[in-house]
Amino acid sequence: MMQFVVQSQRTFMATRLSLRLMRSSMTQRASFSFSAMKWEGGVSMVQGASRGIGLEFVKQLLENNEKGHVVATCRNPRGATGLHDLKNKFVERLSILPLDVTVESTIEESAKSIREKYGSLNLLVNASGILSLPDALQPETTLTKVQKSSLMLAYEVNAVGPILVIKHMWPLLKIGGGSGTERDVAIVANISARVGSIGDNRLGGWHSYRASKSALNQLNKTISVEFARKKDPVISILLHPGTVDTDLSRPFQRNVPEGKLFTKEYSVQKLLHIIDNVKSSDNGKFFAWDGQEIPW
Ligand SMILES: NC(=O)c1ccc[n+]([C@@H]2O[C@H](COP(=O)([O-])OP(=O)(O)OC[C@H]3O[C@@H](n4cnc5c(N)ncnc54)[C@H](OP(=O)(O)O)[C@@H]3O)[C@@H](O)[C@H]2O)c1
Incomplete structure (x- = not known):
């Protein structure tokens, strides 16, 4: 009798275990088939895509790859003429969504x-x-010009x-890691x-802009630690485009040394090279356009 009870307990536990394994493999298969097979070539999102570097990212992601979809977000899709030109060319592969980073509900809607x-x-x-x-x-040239409103x-x-x-x-992103592209994250x-x-601040000035980018760097470093700790298949890096x-740099280009003002085509080509070759050990790091790591 005792032997029978132990035997049926074992059978019951084995059945439960195999059911659990079946269920988890079905869930995994469901998420992979949804993201990888339906969207061959992967899905990329470019936030801040109406002009400049963001628009160029959208263009190169679409033009350099035969497959793959791009979601371009910007504050005012109607006025984003560069994105409309791309949409006419890549009707199926480009989606345009409204997103203003200062209005969280627009971020939630995009997600x-x-x-x-x-x-x-x-x-x-x-x-x-x-x-x-x-x-x-205005980029401040002296402490006397620093204002709370600009900093904020x-x-x-x-x-x-x-x-x-x-x-x-x-x-x-957690679901996207490991599917859709040749990357496994x-x-x-x-x-x-x-x-x-x-560490690189020798000239001073531009207090608001500098400090805001330092804050972005620290926030990114912090989330990269969390991604790694949770073993999430997500790598988050910081890039300096040169x-x-x-439009952003135009009023300040006078003192740029010859050969040091890049076209957006060149810069994005370099940044995509870094992205395409990123490794798990790069998670949280800060790279310049040429792949050199920048000190904090
Ligand atoms: N150009 C450089 O030399 C240089 C150097 C170092 C770093 N960067 C960085 O590179 C990035 C791109 O700059 P860029 O040179 O391409 O500048 P840009 O031509 O002025 O483009 C800036 C982009 O940011 C968008 N944007 C501004 N406020 C926004 C908001 N509240 N919500 C959503 N989008 C907003 C703009 O959208 P709207 O069209 O709606 O205004 C535009 O698409 C920036 O992060 C910049 O700090 C640039």
Whole structure:
């Protein structure tokens, strides 16, 4: 009798275990088939894609790959003429969504739309940023020009916004890691700036912009530690694009040494090379356009 009880207990536990294994492998298969097979080539999101470096990322991601989908987000999709031109060319592979990094509900809405349409994300590029805005933010040349409102604005757009974007896309990135592309992890690339390096600060000035990028760097380092601790298949890095000929740098290009002002095409090509070759050990690191690590 005793032998029979032990035997049936063993059979019951073995059945439960195999059911649990079956269920977990079905769940895994369901998520992989949804994200990998349906979206061959993966799904990338470029945040801050209306112009400049962000728009160039969208262009190269679409033009360099035969497959793969891109979600481009920006504050005002209607006015984003560069994105409309790309949409005409890549009707099926490009989606455009409204997202203002200072309005969290627009980030949540984008995450919802991406989840419903694609189910996962393989790459997130946070490209938005501000250096100067008429009447609101001017890169400070001296402490006497520092204003609370400028410090707060730069911090809100350049540091808080990108981190909230990662927070809301995180569940999609976890699924995206290991599927859809040749990579076995999802990647987050935050466009920072060398001036955010405290160790590299020899010239001073640009207090609001510098401090906001330093804050972005620290926030990114912090989440990269969490991703690694939780064994999430997500790598998050910081990238300095060089001095690039865009609206952001245009008023400040006078003192750029010859040969040091890059086209956005060149800069994004270099940044995509870093992204495509990223390793797990790069998680949390801060790289310049040429692949050199930048000191904190
Ligand atoms: N250009 C350089 O030399 C240089 C150097 C170092 C680092 N960076 C960094 O590179 C990134 C891209 O800069 P860029 O040169 O391409 O500048 P840009 O041409 O001025 O483009 C800035 C982008 O940020 C978007 N943006 C601004 N505020 C936003 C908000 N609240 N929510 C969502 N998007 C917002 C803009 O959208 P709207 O069209 O709606 O304004 C635009 O798409 C920035 O993070 C910048 O700090 C640039």
